[in-house]
Amino acid sequence: MKNDSMKKYWQKNLSYLAILLTIWFLVSFGCGILLADQLNQFKIGGFPLGFWFAQQGAIYVFVVLIFVYVWLMNRLDKKFDVDEKPE
Amino acid sequence: MDVQAWTYLLVGITFALYIGIAIWSRAGSTSDFYVAGGGVHPLANGMATAADWMSAASFISMAGIISFAGYDGAVYLMGWTGGYVLLALLLAPYLRKFGKFTVPDFIGDRYYSNTARTVAVICALFVSFTYVAGQMRGVGVVFSRFLEVDINTGVYIGMFIVFVYAVLGGMKGITYTQVAQYVILIFAFMLPAIFISIQLTNNPIPQLGFGDTVAGSNTYLLDKLNGLHTELGFNEYTDGNKSLIDVLFITFALMVGTAGLPHVIVRFFTVPRVKDARISAGYALVFIAILYTTAPAVAAFARTNLIETVSNKSYNQLPDWFANWETTGLLQFDDKNEDGVVQYVADPEVNELTIDRDIMVLANPEIANLPDWVVALVAAGGLAAALSTAAGLLLVISTSVSHDLVKKQFMPDLSDKSELWIARGAAVFAVLIAGYFGINPPGFVAAVVALAFGLAAASFFPAIILGIFYKRMNKEGAIAGMLVGLGITLFYMMRYKLGWIGGETTPEDWWFGISPEGFGTVGMILNFIVAMLVSRFTAAPPKEVQEIVDSIRYPRA
Numbered sequence: 001m002k003n004d005s006m007k008k009y010w011q012k013n014l015s016y017l018a019i020l021l022t023i024w025f026l027v028s029f030g031c032g033i034l035l036a037d038q039l040n041q042f043k044i045g046g047f048p049l050g051f052w053f054a055q056q057g058a059i060y061v062f063v064v065l066i067f068v069y070v071w072l073m074n075r076l077d078k079k080f081d082v083d084e085k086p087e
Numbered sequence: 088m089d090v091q092a093w094t095y096l097l098v099g100i101t102f103a104l105y106i107g108i109a110i111w112s113r114a115g116s117t118s119d120f121y122v123a124g125g126g127v128h129p130l131a132n133g134m135a136t137a138a139d140w141m142s143a144a145s146f147i148s149m150a151g152i153i154s155f156a157g158y159d160g161a162v163y164l165m166g167w168t169g170g171y172v173l174l175a176l177l178l179a180p181y182l183r184k185f186g187k188f189t190v191p192d193f194i195g196d197r198y199y200s201n202t203a204r205t206v207a208v209i210c211a212l213f214v215s216f217t218y219v220a221g222q223m224r225g226v227g228v229v230f231s232r233f234l235e236v237d238i239n240t241g242v243y244i245g246m247f248i249v250f251v252y253a254v255l256g257g258m259k260g261i262t263y264t265q266v267a268q269y270v271i272l273i274f275a276f277m278l279p280a281i282f283i284s285i286q287l288t289n290n291p292i293p294q295l296g297f298g299d300t301v302a303g304s305n306t307y308l309l310d311k312l313n314g315l316h317t318e319l320g321f322n323e324y325t326d327g328n329k330s331l332i333d334v335l336f337i338t339f340a341l342m343v344g345t346a347g348l349p350h351v352i353v354r355f356f357t358v359p360r361v362k363d364a365r366i367s368a369g370y371a372l373v374f375i376a377i378l379y380t381t382a383p384a385v386a387a388f389a390r391t392n393l394i395e396t397v398s399n400k401s402y403n404q405l406p407d408w409f410a411n412w413e414t415t416g417l418l419q420f421d422d423k424n425e426d427g428v429v430q431y432v433a434d435p436e437v438n439e440l441t442i443d444r445d446i447m448v449l450a451n452p453e454i455a456n457l458p459d460w461v462v463a464l465v466a467a468g469g470l471a472a473a474l475s476t477a478a479g480l481l482l483v484i485s486t487s488v489s490h491d492l493v494k495k496q497f498m499p500d501l502s503d504k505s506e507l508w509i510a511r512g513a514a515v516f517a518v519l520i521a522g523y524f525g526i527n528p529p530g531f532v533a534a535v536v537a538l539a540f541g542l543a544a545a546s547f548f549p550a551i552i553l554g555i556f557y558k559r560m561n562k563e564g565a566i567a568g569m570l571v572g573l574g575i576t577l578f579y580m581m582r583y584k585l586g587w588i589g590g591e592t593t594p595e596d597w598w599f600g601i602s603p604e605g606f607g608t609v610g611m612i613l614n615f616i617v618a619m620l621v622s623r624f625t626a627a628p629p630k631e632v633q634e635i636v637d638s639i640r641y642p643r644a
Contacts, residue, residue: 017176024172028165033334045298046307051325054161055383059168059376066175066369082641084360
């Protein structure tokens with residue numbers, strides 16, 4: 001494989017990581033901890049919003065983040081022809 | 088049938104199942120023994136990882152801890168799940184591509200140094216032994232509470248079961264028993280939770296019932312609980328007590344520690360391909376999240392139930408389960424003002440009731456009046472959780488000895504067959520030591536679990552991340568970083584948690600108000616800084632090593 005395309009693949013991977021980990025940080029440390037008091041003024045159902053993020057919401061977002069990453073990377077692997085052949 | 092008979096029956100069936108699986112999936116080679124031949128389906132690996140990860144503490148103690156900590160319990164919920172995002176995005180796929188057997192393998196090869204390998208082995212052994220002692224104790228405790236046998240007898244039975252399937256089947260046996268154990272433990276956790284959610288809120292989904300109104304009224308459950316808390320002088324349930332900086336640092340340390348734990352990382356060596364490692368981490372987190380999003384609901388339900396049942400009630404009119412659990416010492420009533428009424432309040436001078444946090448899960452089915460077989464199921468679930476984690480840890484210990492020490496450092500010419508026998512021998516030895524700690528638990532077991540996470544965060548995590556994402560990182564940097572991270576974290580724990588250095592301390596003495604549980608984050612940051620600085624002033628890694636780094640970044644190349 002050419003060096004150029006390898007570099008591009010890696011750069012793209014790093015940019016996905018940057019975006020996904022920013023969201024990871026925002027929902028947990030942001031909404032669940034740093035902004036929890038402010039968000040607690042709002043409610044969804046019986047949950048104060050900050051409390052909900054800390055004990056429920058952040059975990060749901062974590063799950064979604066991993067599956068989004070899997071989808072993005074599988075697509076990227078194919079595009080740059082580095083995907084593994086089926087066994 | 089009574090509870091005892093049900094418990095013997097269910098525990099007996101599950102144990103027979105584990106042994107059956109072990110016989111069916113015997114390991115034939117070291118590759119089978121260390122990584123199940125690398126042929127585990129990602130979905131099965133996801134379940135096995137979930138069971139591996141969720142220990143006796145997650146199953147029995149976590150809901151109770153949250154129940155008493157309220158909002159602050161979020162540090163465990165987010166900390167022990169958020170780490171999987173790091174694992175899936177930053178570690179698992181690359182380590183799978185690297186394709187060896189252990190974490191010290193990666194550290195040793197990537198940093199072309201047996202010193203680095205040895206440092207990694209010591210960390211892995213330390214973290215795993217710390218952890219496994221707690222699991223064996225957990226097995227004993229479950230046995231003693233549900234089957235009324237001596238705790239030590241319980242530990243022996245647990246040792247025997249783990250011995251059979253870990254020594255015989257290695258990773259292969261462990262993987263498939265963990266799949267079965269996951270199914271049992273999640274069923275045992277969810278069933279009472281769903282029943283109680285329906286009883287309290289008419290909502291069958293605990294995650295939603297938690298935010299719903301109390302059955303037969305318009306008050307939200309959490310509002311009611313906050314009201315009860317305020318009345319009794321506690322902080323509101325949905326507010327925290329811990330300082331902001333401490334919550335941040337503990338959550339981060341637990342996340343990074345989770346991603347750095349060798350028994351979790353090694354599970355991703357067992358799937359066939361890089362893409363399987365990625366998706367497998369996703370499945371694992373789904374399976375974990377089912378329990379982790381239910382636990383805070385159970386915590387709030389149990390807290391409400393408990394306060395309503397006992398607070399300001401006459402001692403003579405309390406339900407039967409109160410007396411049952413009083414005999415185990417998990418509930419203690421001390422009628423200070425001798426009025427025959429239970430005063431459960433925040434003020435320790437007036438409070439008359441001491442509650443062990445484990446009761447929130449263990450006694451839940453009785454508090455909610457569920458049938459006997461549900462109580463028995465909870466016992467089987469607790470055992471599944473403890474055994475699955477213990478087996479995963481024992482495997483890391485035996486692999487570290489047979490592969491990373493004996494094969495890689497002393498006897499490189501060892502044949503596959505002899506290595507397999509050494510691995511089995513090391514597993515036997517590890518079971519014996521774990522059993523010893525289960526029977527004679529060191530007084531600091533609870534404290535050292537925090538230490539295990541702190542050490543994993545401060546040692547492995549930066550070394551692996553830099554090994555993958557920073558090609559210029561060399562052995563001098565990595566070793567210096569690990570030693571500094573380990574050293575400072577160990578020092579802080581001994582000084583402020585264990586009190587081994589410089590005598591008693593109070594939270595006022597903590598650096599920047601960071602508790603020992605959260606200090607792993609500081610250790611990790613220092614590890615990164617030292618590693619970067621040292622590598623800058625020392626020679627770049629050899630060309631072959633830079634090629635390793637290149638090759639692990641691409642799934643096929």
